[in-house]
Amino acid sequence: MIVLGLTGSIGMGKSTAAALLRRLGVPVHDADAAVHRLQARGGAAVKAIAAAFPDTVKEGRVDRQALGRVVFADQAKLKKLEAILHPLVRREEQKFLAQARARRCPLVALDIPLLFETHGEERCDHVMVVSAPRRVQLARVLRRRGMTRERLAGIEARQLPDRLKRARADTVIETGLGRRHSLRAIRQTVRLLRQRRVVCCGKTACED
């Protein structure tokens, strides 16, 4: 089974690319969706988050806006939150991979916003990075509710910059040129991976 890692900086189009992968029949594990489930009412992380960050849990669920305001302004607090969440997310990912192996899926994808930051590339055979010009990224992100330049700066300070993600990618998908362009590029990568025409061990592309 080939494991494709999908990542990219904020607003670069990970969710959109993940939806395209699913349309192409590739099962995708979404780390961010796993975090949402863990933080929802009854979620496995709610108790620990309530204990560590008291004012951020309301009516049994995490208030993500409030938690974001706390952790994106303080590196130590973000680390504390990650220490609660990342092992739980990893466990869900392992379950997903085990199920996919049992179903003999030839290709699956892991959508992980912090793939490089958490050394997730070591668990992937091929890494796809979604990327767009800075002005496109800013336009997408700054129109979101509750997003400010300060909040964005706090988030970006904790992520590998886009140019380094691009440099470490096996494939870069440009998302600033329209959906059709991205879909074509993703479809091409999926085809090559399914045909095993791209060597899946780091940077060596060996299309024959």
Ligand SMILES: CC(C)(COP(=O)(O)OP(=O)(O)OC[C@H]1O[C@@H](n2cnc3c(N)ncnc32)[C@H](O)[C@@H]1O)[C@@H](O)C(=O)NCCC(=O)NCCS
């Ligand atoms: C702090 C939380 C509640 C804020 O939620 P909110 O809905 O306001 O923002 P959202 O999740 O959409 O994140 C906004 C941007 O910040 C980035 N981001 C999220 N967590 C982190 C992190 N730990 N380090 C760096 N960037 C992060 C996201 O990739 C995204 O680009 C949430 O981001 C969270 O629980 N983060 C910790 C879990 C985590 O590490 N998730 C990312 C990988 S699975």
Ligand SMILES: Nc1ncnc2c1ncn2[C@@H]1O[C@H](COP(=O)(O)OP(=O)(O)OP(=O)(O)O)[C@@H](O)[C@H]1O
């Ligand atoms: N390939 C694409 N072509 C055109 N527009 C796109 C493309 N991908 C994403 N977009 C647009 O960019 C915005 C952000 O996309 P998306 O939500 O997929 O980003 P993301 O990387 O998942 O964001 P985050 O890092 O915050 O989770 C959306 O408005 C979406 O319509």
